[in-house]
Amino acid sequence: MLSTASPRPDGTHVRSVVTPHAPAVSRGAPPVLSARGLTREFGVVVAVDGIDLELDAGDFLTVFGPNGAGKTTLLSLLGGRLKPTRGEVWVGGERLAFSETAWRARIGVLSHQSFLYAHLTVAENLRFFGKLFGLTDLDERIPARLEQVGLADRSDFLARQLSHGMRQRAALARALLHDPELVLLDEPYTGLDPYAASVLRGVLSSLKDGRRTVVMVTHNLTQGLELADRLAIQVRGRFGWYGEREAVEPETFEHFYHQVVEAGNA
Amino acid sequence: MTYLGQIYAIVWKDLLLELRTRERIAAMGAFAVLAGILFNYSMDQTVVKAQDIAAGLIWMTLVFGGLLGIGRTFHLEAQDGAFQGVLTSPAPKDAVYVGKVTANFVLLYIVALLVVGVFTLFFGLDLGEHPGMLALALALGSLGFVALGTLFSAVSSGTHMGETLLPILVFPLLVPMVIYGVSATGRLLAGRPVADIAGNLRMLGAFAVLAVGVGAVLFRFVVEE
Secondary structure (H helix, E strand, C coil), rough: CCCCCCCCCCCCEEEEECCHHHHHHHCCCCCEEEEEEEEECCCEEEEEEEEEEEEEECEEEECCCCCCCCCHHHHHHHHCCCCCCCCEECCCCEECCCCCCHHHHEEEECCCCCCCCCCCEHHHHHHHHHHHCCCCCCCHHHHHHHHHHCCCCHCCCCCHHCHHHHHHHHHHHHHCCCCCCCEEEEECCCCCCCHHHHHHHHHHHHHHHCEEEEEEEEECCHHHHCCCEEEEEECCCEEEEEHHHHHCCCHHHHHHHHHHHHHHHH | CCCHHHHHHHHHHHHHHHHCCCHHHHHHHHHHCCCHHHHHHCCCCCCCCCCHHHHHHHHHHHHHHHHHHHHCCCCHHHHHHHHHHHHCCCHCCCCCCHHHHHHHHHHHHHHHHHHHHHHHHHHHHCCCHHHHHHHHHHHHHHHHHHHHHHEEEEEHHCCHHHHHHHHHHHHHHHHHHHHHHHHHHHHCCCCCCCCHHHHHHHHHHHHHHHHHHHHHHHHHHHCCC
């Protein structure tokens, strides 16, 4: 927990802690994603330090933070790609067990890397990953997803023949191919041209409308605020601030962000 | 069915990538041919009979040439984080491993047959009365080799030493395969009856099964985290 003076969204400072963890709210159905005391250490470095989270269907959480704050590590922990040193992650009421893999079918991951094979076509990549996810209706799914991301006319292109923006859109189609209930996005806007960014924004918006739960980490304050209904600012592995999107004003958010980062580094 | 489908997907993807890039098969094939040519000039066949030493040369060529290709198993996987995509899928790690071993086996077995062909051509080898048994010995040896090679290729790809580390890790473990493979091949080339190599084939088979089994169990610990 932050013990130093912490800034508030309106720019003033308070001596107490400003919601460093997600509030524990009692709900009927199990949350789509919850984490308790999530900690990951790499030797003496604590990349993620005791983070608590609870997200329901349709929640969109954006995690901001400076370089080295542990955002990508947090995402890897939530997606089960990294094993926590302490703490646990629950998806849809089931605890992530590293030795079991069935729950991965409920998660879609989009990174700044495309996770695509450069020498396979877009359609072949989707078919390959679809088979790994045990999907059987790929002849219908693949064209539909490519249509969704505006790549219907590029399905026979090798991934290496695509521009970065197109490759990211193909990666988005791959991440959403199995219709995951939880989508994890790691700097998805990196290197995208305005059109590709607008396609991504549209798809993310449709995910929200479809009550998919989304966690996105990003440096970009403007894009991070657009669709989020919850925000977190991660500093030195911890949430320096966590709250509702309505609690912040876009005009003053950058100033507030810097205050939180400075407080977290103090 | 999903488990077999996941294995099939990995095999299909690996072989399709190899068909498109020819990255590994070309290196292994070229090595086999060049090694055959060099061995041809490296011995005086008026002093040493090729038939007597061909078994050792075939297996050594297969081991060194095979390592060129097997060592690059995870090379294309690293590009643009492709293998991370596989790891985020629900495919069990042992299914991923078995799929990669199967694809590597297909490639190495093609090279093994090429090696035998090259040595037959350059040394005028007589493959004996049981070429099918020779093919079986090569298949079992190749399977054991790729089972260990694929596992340790994953280990070495995660280190800064990369492919340099692979022979140091794998060669000591290949000793049983070389012993029984060379013995079986030598006896077949010498025209000995099948009964004389049955024990060697059983040992090669046991080695292959053990290597695949251990690899399937350990692969998860190598690729996770």
